[in-house]
Amino acid sequence: MNQDILSWARSLYMYPKENRSEVNDLFSKTKDRDITKRGVIWLGQTCNLRCFFCYFTDKIRDKDHPEHAFMSLEKAKKICYTLRTVYGNTAIDIQGGEPTIYPEIFELIKYCCDIGLEPTLITNGIVLASEDKCKKFKDAGVKDFLLSVHGLGKTYDKVVGLDGGSKKQMKALYNLQKLDIPFRLNCTMTKDVVDEIENVATLSIETGALVVNFIAFNPFADQQGENGRSTENVPNYSKIKNHLSIAIDRLEEAGIETNVRYLPMCMAEKRHLKNFYNFQQLSYDPHEWDYNSWTWTTRVNQRSNSPDLDRPIPILMYEIDEYNGIKFGDAAKHGNRVHYLLDINLEEHLLKMFTAAIPKDLLYRQNGRLRAEKHCKYQYNDTCKVCGLRLICDGFHSDYSSIFGTSEAKAFDIELIDDPKYFIKEQEKIVY
Numbered sequence: 001m002n003q004d005i006l007s008w009a010r011s012l013y014m015y016p017k018e019n020r021s022e023v024n025d026l027f028s029k030t031k032d033r034d035i036t037k038r039g040v041i042w043l044g045q046t047c048n049l050r051c052f053f054c055y056f057t058d059k060i061r062d063k064d065h066p067e068h069a070f071m072s073l074e075k076a077k078k079i080c081y082t083l084r085t086v087y088g089n090t091a092i093d094i095q096g097g098e099p100t101i102y103p104e105i106f107e108l109i110k111y112c113c114d115i116g117l118e119p120t121l122i123t124n125g126i127v128l129a130s131e132d133k134c135k136k137f138k139d140a141g142v143k144d145f146l147l148s149v150h151g152l153g154k155t156y157d158k159v160v161g162l163d164g165g166s167k168k169q170m171k172a173l174y175n176l177q178k179l180d181i182p183f184r185l186n187c188t189m190t191k192d193v194v195d196e197i198e199n200v201a202t203l204s205i206e207t208g209a210l211v212v213n214f215i216a217f218n219p220f221a222d223q224q225g226e227n228g229r230s231t232e233n234v235p236n237y238s239k240i241k242n243h244l245s246i247a248i249d250r251l252e253e254a255g256i257e258t259n260v261r262y263l264p265m266c267m268a269e270k271r272h273l274k275n276f277y278n279f280q281q282l283s284y285d286p287h288e289w290d291y292n293s294w295t296w297t298t299r300v301n302q303r304s305n306s307p308d309l310d311r312p313i314p315i316l317m318y319e320i321d322e323y324n325g326i327k328f329g330d331a332a333k334h335g336n337r338v339h340y341l342l343d344i345n346l347e348e349h350l351l352k353m354f355t356a357a358i359p360k361d362l363l364y365r366q367n368g369r370l371r372a373e374k375h376c377k378y379q380y381n382d383t384c385k386v387c388g389l390r391l392i393c394d395g396f397h398s399d400y401s402s403i404f405g406t407s408e409a410k411a412f413d414i415e416l417i418d419d420p421k422y423f424i425k426e427q428e429k430i431v432y
């Protein structure tokens with residue numbers, strides 16, 4: 001752990017504990033595992049940073065890209081209304097690009113509160129270095145912030161492309177403590193950031209973060225293809241494992257909810273399997289996105305500033321050809337246009353889904369498998385065939401396995417587990 005960086009950061013983020021109200025006491029913990037009701041909106045890929053690992057890096061660089069400009073407030077409200085009334089979502093993650101620079105952000109936050117959609121902003125926190133701005137967000141009704149803290153000091157500045165960025169972020173954390181605004185942290189584990197994992201844990205404990213998410217550097221969206229992923233910037237999982245294990249122990253001891261996303265489960269110490277979320281587990285994290293509404297919001301018309309909106313569509317089915325005697329035919333197949341339900345009769349399909357009464361747990365589990373197996377083409381190692389977790393673990397992302405292979409896999413010599421909640425149901429999660 002780099003003590004110099006930590007001392008520097010502390011001098012900026014430390015807020016006297018005795019001056020803080022008991023904001024964290026407002027929250028309780030639960031081991032209930034229900035399907036999440038949180039939706040997501042992307043307002044447009046306009047941002048005040050240039051993180052090299054961003055899923056939307058091409059759209060952010062290219063001002064002419066259809067998804068670059070922010071959408072109108074009117075369109076954003078329509079999307080939020082659909083999430084609430086059609087999909088039954090009760091919380092929303094508002095993303096940009098960077099949502100704090102969206103011109104009508106305060107009005108959008110108020111609107112979400114009015115319709116029963118508790119708003120979180122996923123932010124780099126740079127704007128929150130202004131105490132005045134933080135106050136405005138609080139007054140507008142923001143539920144909490146999810147701040148992306150990818151290391152401290154120069155490490156952070158390098159990966160996000162802004163000199164002085166970390167200093168601003170530490171000031172933001174100070175402000176959030178001072179104003180009693182709840183926050184959670186995300187940390188994307190690129191190669192530069194891995195050595196900072198324990199520092200991020202310390203920062204989380206000392207600032208009172210409610211939750212910390214450690215996320216694998218994934219090749220989603222614009223990170224696929226030409227953006228230069230290699231051993232230069234992708235860390236191998238074994239190295240991550242060592243740092244993560246120390247960080248999780250410390251965070252658990254401090255009572256901070258800790259989640260690890262998209263890593264093969266054998267990268268967890270057995271005691272930390274409850275903290276590991278692959279695609280089959282994500283739906284049981286109330287701070288993750290509802291696969292049902294996400295299927296709709298992820299489509300281009302819901303992410304661009306064009307006036308068009310798609311009709312709402314249901315969660316994509318996967319390998320459920322028949323249920324309760326109802327046959328789903330093409331709608332259950334993964335593929336080209338059929339995959340997006342453009343070529344099927346939507347009303348007929350919805351009626352079938354309603355009649356078949358497929359349990360939500362099954363629908364969401366299969367959708368999680370679709371994302372891992374078909375969308376991301378996760379790979380298993382030969383040893384996975386004898387692993388007790390092979391039915392609930394995604395394995396290795398195809399991109400990672402093309403760089404490093406899958407030889408780090410280590411089978412769990414335990415009885416075969418077929419319940420995605422088997423381990424995570426032992427984790428205490430924050431509810432509010």
Ligand code: SF4
Pocket residue numbers: 264265266267380381383384387388389390393394395396409410411412
């Ligand atoms: S299924 Fe494979 S990748 Fe997953 S925990 Fe087992 S050995 Fe590791």
